[in-house]
Amino acid sequence: MTEILLSLREVSMHFGGLKALDKVSFDLCDGEILGLIGPNGAGKTTCFNTVSGVYRPTSGEIRFGGIRTDGLPPHRMAALGIGRTFQIVRPFPNLSVLDNVIVAMGLPCYRGIIPSCGSWKRQKTRDGAMELLSKVGLDLQAPQKAGLLPLGNLRRLELARALALNPRLLLLDESFSGLRHEEVAMQEELVRKTRESGISILLIEHNMRVAMGLSDRLVVLDHGLKLAEGSPDEIRKNPEVIQAYLGKEGHSNVA
Amino acid sequence: MSDYTITIGTFIAIQAIVACGLNVIVGYAGQISLGHAAFFGIGAYASALLTTAGGFSFWGALPLVLFITGFIGLVLGLPSLRLKEDFLAITTIGINFIVVSVFLYVPFFGGALGIGGIPRVILFGTRLRGTPFLFLCLAFLAAVQLVSWLFTRSWSGLACFALREDEAAASSMGVSPVRFKLAAFILGTAMAGLGGALYAHFMRFISATDFGFPMSVMILSMVVLGGMGTLWGPVLGALVLGMLPEVFRPLTEYRMFLYAALLLLMIRFQPGGLLGESSLARQIFSRLKGGEKE
Amino acid sequence: MQLFLEQMLNGLAIGAIYALITLGLALVYGILRILHVAHAAIYTVGAYVGLAIFSSTHSLALSVTGSMLFCAILGVLIERFVYYPLLKFPPYVPLIGSIACLLAIEELCRMVAGPYILSFPAELPFPSFTIGGIVISSTLSAVYGISAGVLLLLWIITTKTELGLAMRATSQDMAIASSMGINSHWIISVTFMIGSAVAAIAGILVGIYYNQVYPTMGAVPAYKTLALIVVGGLGSVPGAVLASILLGIAETLLIGYAGIPLPRDALAFIAMIAVLLWRPQGLLGGRR
Numbered sequence: 087m088t089e090i091l092l093s094l095r096e097v098s099m100h101f102g103g104l105k106a107l108d109k110v111s112f113d114l115c116d117g118e119i120l121g122l123i124g125p126n127g128a129g130k131t132t133c134f135n136t137v138s139g140v141y142r143p144t145s146g147e148i149r150f151g152g153i154r155t156d157g158l159p160p161h162r163m164a165a166l167g168i169g170r171t172f173q174i175v176r177p178f179p180n181l182s183v184l185d186n187v188i189v190a191m192g193l194p195c196y197r198g199i200i201p202s203c204g205s206w207k208r209q210k211t212r213d214g215a216m217e218l219l220s221k222v223g224l225d226l227q228a229p230q231k232a233g234l235l236p237l238g239n240l241r242r243l244e245l246a247r248a249l250a251l252n253p254r255l256l257l258l259d260e261s262f263s264g265l266r267h268e269e270v271a272m273q274e275e276l277v278r279k280t281r282e283s284g285i286s287i288l289l290i291e292h293n294m295r296v297a298m299g300l301s302d303r304l305v306v307l308d309h310g311l312k313l314a315e316g317s318p319d320e321i322r323k324n325p326e327v328i329q330a331y332l333g334k335e336g337h338s339n340v341a
Numbered sequence: 342m343s344d345y346t347i348t349i350g351t352f353i354a355i356q357a358i359v360a361c362g363l364n365v366i367v368g369y370a371g372q373i374s375l376g377h378a379a380f381f382g383i384g385a386y387a388s389a390l391l392t393t394a395g396g397f398s399f400w401g402a403l404p405l406v407l408f409i410t411g412f413i414g415l416v417l418g419l420p421s422l423r424l425k426e427d428f429l430a431i432t433t434i435g436i437n438f439i440v441v442s443v444f445l446y447v448p449f450f451g452g453a454l455g456i457g458g459i460p461r462v463i464l465f466g467t468r469l470r471g472t473p474f475l476f477l478c479l480a481f482l483a484a485v486q487l488v489s490w491l492f493t494r495s496w497s498g499l500a501c502f503a504l505r506e507d508e509a510a511a512s513s514m515g516v517s518p519v520r521f522k523l524a525a526f527i528l529g530t531a532m533a534g535l536g537g538a539l540y541a542h543f544m545r546f547i548s549a550t551d552f553g554f555p556m557s558v559m560i561l562s563m564v565v566l567g568g569m570g571t572l573w574g575p576v577l578g579a580l581v582l583g584m585l586p587e588v589f590r591p592l593t594e595y596r597m598f599l600y601a602a603l604l605l606l607m608i609r610f611q612p613g614g615l616l617g618e619s620s621l622a623r624q625i626f627s628r629l630k631g632g633e634k635e
Numbered sequence: 636m637q638l639f640l641e642q643m644l645n646g647l648a649i650g651a652i653y654a655l656i657t658l659g660l661a662l663v664y665g666i667l668r669i670l671h672v673a674h675a676a677i678y679t680v681g682a683y684v685g686l687a688i689f690s691s692t693h694s695l696a697l698s699v700t701g702s703m704l705f706c707a708i709l710g711v712l713i714e715r716f717v718y719y720p721l722l723k724f725p726p727y728v729p730l731i732g733s734i735a736c737l738l739a740i741e742e743l744c745r746m747v748a749g750p751y752i753l754s755f756p757a758e759l760p761f762p763s764f765t766i767g768g769i770v771i772s773s774t775l776s777a778v779y780g781i782s783a784g785v786l787l788l789l790w791i792i793t794t795k796t797e798l799g800l801a802m803r804a805t806s807q808d809m810a811i812a813s814s815m816g817i818n819s820h821w822i823i824s825v826t827f828m829i830g831s832a833v834a835a836i837a838g839i840l841v842g843i844y845y846n847q848v849y850p851t852m853g854a855v856p857a858y859k860t861l862a863l864i865v866v867g868g869l870g871s872v873p874g875a876v877l878a879s880i881l882l883g884i885a886e887t888l889l890i891g892y893a894g895i896p897l898p899r900d901a902l903a904f905i906a907m908i909a910v911l912l913w914r915p916q917g918l919l920g921g922r923r
């Protein structure tokens with residue numbers, strides 16, 4: 087039995103009358119890739135936002151690495167070891183690609199007054215950031231302004247930034263959407279490699295083939311409710327899941 | 342140098358210091374502030390009161406002045422954590438008006454009469470006036486520039502850049518918005534406080550109207566015109582806007598009009614500032630650089 | 636009690652005048668999201684042009700129409716040549732442009748008409764009343780009548796006409812409005828014309844009410860009205876009008892009647908900070 091890294095217990099998130107998450111519970115084990123799927127508006131991004139501290143859940147309990155974390159702000163969650171990407175990419179547009187990554191490398195320095203007065207223009211920091219950039223294949227773009235990159239590169243930049251945090255858990259929000267075919271394959275490879283380096287991954291993915299192919303287990307959300315949980319094979323056969331997808335967007339998405 | 346030139350130079354140096362402070366808040370941390378003159382005033386009043394009623398020397402008062410201005414900057418910076426853009430812009434205007442009213446209406450601050458009899462700065466046993474005082478201001482300006490430069494190279498500075506660009510992304514990378522925005526406010530307002538202290542001991546008489554909203558606009562114009570978020574922009578802006586009225590001085594009657602019209606033209610045709618990206622200066626510079634390589 | 640009521644009526648008049656100025660600012664903010672500080676300069680110009688025409692023709696009707704026309708054109712010029720090209724920049728850029736406009740126009744007024752306070756010796760063709768021993772002078776009743784008329788007319792234009800519909804659509808979302816076939820740049824210009832023409836009326840009314848016209852008469856309203864549009868709810872025209880009237884009354888009662896030693900011109904900003912703490916969306920603003 088592997089250790090549980092992240093656990094959600096009856097987590098609800100309400101926006102006014104809308105129940106974006108309704109008593110959702112699931113666990114993520116250390117070293118696992120867990121897929122979070124569901125139709126548009128199911129509450130997947132909201133789930134990420136509660137885990138990463140953007141929202142304080144209306145009720146319920148979130149534990150990460152054994153500590154209760156619901157209600158902690160995002161920068162604390164980053165410090166605890168959660169790295170994330172955004173569904174709608176959020177680069178620092180006027181900073182260079184390299185500096186975008188260096189921002190994330192400062193994580194250990196942002197917490198104390200003395201370390202945060204240290205310089206970020208050191209060769210060692212730069213080399214570390216360059217190494218990450220070559221890992222995701224962006225080393226040539228390093229001096230460019232991030233705002234000028236095409237979407238595919240931005241998705242990889244977000245991944246590089248999240249990895250620069252040295253996270254224990256990576257949250258990937260539709261990191262594949264809007265990518266060209268060969269870019270998808272490359273991103274899949276990156277995700278696999280990341281897991282091999284010992285980082286657990288929670289990923290939201292719209293493309294069923296990708297989600298099924300990458301994930302060890304899947305959690306299905308619909309209308310804020312957890313519909314099913316299980317291995318890709320179990321999910322594929324689950325009648326309720328098929329129903330949820332058929333009802334919404336046709337069966338083309340169910341691989 | 343004539344006395345007159347020295348006086349203008351001293352004003353420009355002091356305003357450059359204040360503009361550098363605003364640049365930290367607006368240019369580096371991306372927090373709009375239209376009330377910076379309030380902190381210029383708080384520094385001036387603090388130093389004036391400490392050296393007249395308090396009996397301190399300029400040098401003894403200075404650390405206290407920086408602390409007081411930075412602390413008030415911290416407190417008045419709190420709205421920036423809750424308010425966004427236009428609300429924040431108007432709130433900072435409000436802060437400026439309220440601070441000026443406090444100076445004007447609270448007898449402790451001398452009311453409409455202001456505070457007079459502020460002693461000159463004494464350094465190595467000499468009272469500084471004229472050229473030596475100008476050099477003192479320039480030395481402080483150099484120090485402020487050094488601090489600004491160090492700030493842009495520090496993790497705190499990088500955290501501020503990240504917050505300016507995208508707050509949600511920055512905080513997902515461990516940057517606490519509260520901590521670093523307030524850090525920028527403290528640093529920026531303390532610089533304004535320094536400028537205020539120098540101003541008080543230069544003028545030796547201050548009154549609230551010196552620090553009204555028009556002064557805030559002037560300082561912001563310096564930062565924007567020079568190039569917001571650049572190291573030398575605020576200094577260049579202070580130099581240009583400080584000299585313009587002098588250049589136009591022979592045209593007494595049209596001086597202020599030409600000044601306003603030129604400000605309008607500059608903001609209209611170089612909205613990124615003289616040293617900002619895609620500015621004329623940058624384009625020429627990069628063309629020269631490109632030419633050398635070929 | 637008598638004094639109280641008199642002050643109240645004065646406050647109401649001042650509030651009504653504030654409303655006429657603030658209204659243009661709220662309209663412009665609603666459509667362009669720009670803090671149109673130069674609006675106060677248009678109001679000053681309105682007073683000067685009105686006075687100039689009145690002095691040479693002695694016709695108040697000509698003076699008002701001429702001044703409204705002049706200001707409408709001035710407003711559109713500022714919109715076309717200063718704001719529109721600067722829309723894509725961060726908001727402080729058009730704001731500085733606007734402040735520069737304000738200064739330049741103030742200076743222009745001073746250069747043309749001199750730095751003096753001019754008097755505006757017009758009689759407004761409105762009756763004076765006496766109700767329960769309280770005299771409502773003809774100036775006062777003119778201020779009430781004219782501002783009520785202008786506000787009513789504007790309310791009809793913005794809610795009952797096709798133009799109003801187009802204005803609301805443009806302020807909701809310029810791109811969508813354009814895709815629906817609305818010429819949104821034209822609508823923006825019309826908004827500036829309306830706001831500026833109303834500012835001209837306000838300028839003339841203030842000139843007559845205080846019998847004073849001077850180059851910096853816009854300096855205080857320029858910033859006070861900013862506080863008022865926040866108190867009203869940024870972009871909400873009814874909110875701006877309500878806030879203006881309340882402020883006019885509050886200023887007069889608190890400082891004039893109760894004699895509270897508060898700086899009159901800071902009151903708007905104190906009210907603004909109180910409102911922001913208690914109701915950040917403003918009195919009548921929707922959630923943003």
Ligand SMILES: Nc1ncnc2c1ncn2[C@@H]1O[C@H](COP(=O)(O)OP(=O)(O)O)[C@@H](O)[C@H]1O
Nearest residue numbers: 101104106124125126127128129130131132133
């Ligand atoms: N900040 C918010 N305020 C109000 N409603 C929200 C907010 N964030 C998300 N929602 C709503 O919650 C529901 C779930 O959204 P989301 O989590 O983004 O779905 P998904 O990522 O699965 O497509 C949607 O109906 C969305 O409109």
Ligand SMILES: [Mg+2]
Nearest residue numbers: 130131132173
């Ligand atoms: Mg989503």
